[in-house]
Amino acid sequence: MKGSKGSGARWIKGAAFAALSMVSSHSWAGVYDAGKVFLTGGVFTVDGGGGGGAVPWATITGYETRDGINGGVGFTYVSLPNYTLNFLGASVGFFDRFELSYMNTKLSTNLSNVDTVALVTSVLNLDTNLGLDPNGSNLHMETYGAKLRLFGDAVYTSDSFLPQTAIGAYYKVNSTKEFVRTLSAAKNKDYEIYAAFTKVFFRYSTLVNLTVRYTSANQIGLTGFGTCDGGHLNCENDKEFRMEFSAAYLLQKNFAIGGEWQQHGNNQKHKSVDVAGLLDTDASGQSLLTNGVGALVGGVVGATTLAASLTQNESDWYDVFAAYAPNKNYSITIAYLFLGDIAVAHEQNGLYLALHATF
Amino acid sequence: MKSFTRNLMAGAALAMAALASAPSFAAEQKTSPILGITSSALEEFGGRDGVRAWVESLFYYIMLDNRIAPIFREFGNVERQTFLNTQLEIMVLGGPNEYQGASMSAAHADLGITMSQFNAVVEAAYNACERNVIPYHSCNQLINALAPFTADIVTR
Numbered sequence: 237m238k239g240s241k242g243s244g245a246r247w248i249k250g251a252a253f254a255a256l257s258m259v260s261s262h263s264w265a266g267v268y269d270a271g272k273v274f275l276t277g278g279v280f281t282v283d284g285g286g287g288g289g290a291v292p293w294a295t296i297t298g299y300e301t302r303d304g305i306n307g308g309v310g311f312t313y314v315s316l317p318n319y320t321l322n323f324l325g326a327s328v329g330f331f332d333r334f335e336l337s338y339m340n341t342k343l344s345t346n347l348s349n350v351d352t353v354a355l356v357t358s359v360l361n362l363d364t365n366l367g368l369d370p371n372g373s374n375l376h377m378e379t380y381g382a383k384l385r386l387f388g389d390a391v392y393t394s395d396s397f398l399p400q401t402a403i404g405a406y407y408k409v410n411s412t413k414e415f416v417r418t419l420s421a422a423k424n425k426d427y428e429i430y431a432a433f434t435k436v437f438f439r440y441s442t443l444v445n446l447t448v449r450y451t452s453a454n455q456i457g458l459t460g461f462g463t464c465d466g467g468h469l470n471c472e473n474d475k476e477f478r479m480e481f482s483a484a485y486l487l488q489k490n491f492a493i494g495g496e497w498q499q500h501g502n503n504q505k506h507k508s509v510d511v512a513g514l515l516d517t518d519a520s521g522q523s524l525l526t527n528g529v530g531a532l533v534g535g536v537v538g539a540t541t542l543a544a545s546l547t548q549n550e551s552d553w554y555d556v557f558a559a560y561a562p563n564k565n566y567s568i569t570i571a572y573l574f575l576g577d578i579a580v581a582h583e584q585n586g587l588y589l590a591l592h593a594t595f
Numbered sequence: 596m597k598s599f600t601r602n603l604m605a606g607a608a609l610a611m612a613a614l615a616s617a618p619s620f621a622a623e624q625k626t627s628p629i630l631g632i633t634s635s636a637l638e639e640f641g642g643r644d645g646v647r648a649w650v651e652s653l654f655y656y657i658m659l660d661n662r663i664a665p666i667f668r669e670f671g672n673v674e675r676q677t678f679l680n681t682q683l684e685i686m687v688l689g690g691p692n693e694y695q696g697a698s699m700s701a702a703h704a705d706l707g708i709t710m711s712q713f714n715a716v717v718e719a720a721y722n723a724c725e726r727n728v729i730p731y732h733s734c735n736q737l738i739n740a741l742a743p744f745t746a747d748i749v750t751r
Binding site for chain 2: 389391
């Protein structure tokens with residue numbers, strides 16, 4: 237009997253033991269590390285990497301030091317007058333040197349004018365796909381990120397002005413291609429690169445960060461990249477350098493308040509929603525859309541006003557935030573956002589809530 | 596001739612006094628954080644006695660932390676550490692340099708301290724501030740002043 241057990245069974249046992257010890261905390265303890273000081277990895281940004289709310293910092297995500305790996309998952313909810321955003325993502329920091337991140341973003345619109353366009357399109361049975369839904373249209377984007385710390389230590393080199401410096405890149409894929417095209421963007425997927433400089437000034441218990449991003453994104457890519465004229469003609473997708481700034485004041489070792497500014501481009505300024513000729517007017521000043529709206533909703537929405545309301549604009553983003561890390565396993569960030577004009581909606585200010593769980 | 600001797604003696608005494616103000620045993624110097632520290636930092640810690648009480652709390656928290664307690668148990672006599680750290684902290688907080696210990700690099704050279712272990716001491720430092728009711732902002736003045744020693748202490 238003993239002989240019939242064979243070397244195969246022993247091999248399987250050995251493999252099982254090896255697999256077990258791989259996941260056992262004892263073995264894992266060799267690489268797992270949570271030695272960083274509170275909040276010094278930054279919180280969870282809307283792009284997925286470590287930083288403030290919108291601005292990526294030079295700090296590497298997670299609580300690992302240069303001897304280990306750490307990371308986490310995060311969820312962010314944003315409520316604006318005409319938009320609701322959900323962000324779900326994960327990020328991992330390696331040896332306080334390198335960071336990988338992923339973010340899945342969904343933006344739901346609550347825009348009566350865009351819904352009306354969708355309704356008219358579906359009622360008129362036009363075969364152009366505008367990517368719109370009469371019951372509320374959605375935008376969806378996935379962001380893949382990587383960041384490399386080049387030099388400097390944001391926290392401990394208090395006798396030098398040299399900041400912690402990192403470079404990073406994002407690749408953003410907007411899967412709602414038709415909607416992005418309707419919003420007159422040139423591309424639905426593109427990359428961004430950035431350099432970030434972060435420094436903690438203990439004298440004033442303050443963290444300061446400056447980021448320069450090379451991008452052509454509209455609303456961080458949620459409404460695409462670059463711009464086209466009506467009918468997807470004369471497309472331009474020229475990247476430019478944009479500035480971003482964060483400052484955080486630490487009230488306690490695990491509680492910070494601060495603000496951010498993120499410069500945005502305005503590729504879609506004065507561009508109308510590209511509704512494939514629906515807005516083209518004939519000699520009498522009537523268009524397919526205004527006729528359709530007139531027939532559908534009559535005086536409820538002024539048809540001409542509707543056409544005018546479909547003009548887009550973009551503003552720089554501002555926010556004020558409070559971040560609290562009760563312990564090293566989670567942090568909560570509450571912010572108030574001043575996002576200005578987003579696509580066809582004005583004055584989009586609202587609440588931001590982010591949860592970040594770290595291991 | 597007598598006055599010459601007296602002058603010589605006075606000169607020697609002056610030289611001794613000069614030596615005393617910059618003692619030869621001072622193996623560590625004050626750090627110079629870029630924006631400085633608040634001028635009232637030492638006072639905010641409760642003066643010399645306050646610093647001594649803070650260092651005692653610091654070692655209380657260090658010895659409770661399994662990540663770092665063994666190092667101090669093996670290599671450091673806690674009473675001596677408390678004595679020397681009090682001198683070091685008084686110095687970096689703006690007090691006189693009376694530090695009698697070895698330089699930070701010499702004292703830690705063979706210990707192979709990791710960043711995690713260093714950060715654990717920083718956590719103990721903040722806990723000690725809370726225990727001794729030293730405001731967070733004041734506590735940061737000490738962290739600010741000690742931070743430049745990081746590279747000397749963390750060798751692994």
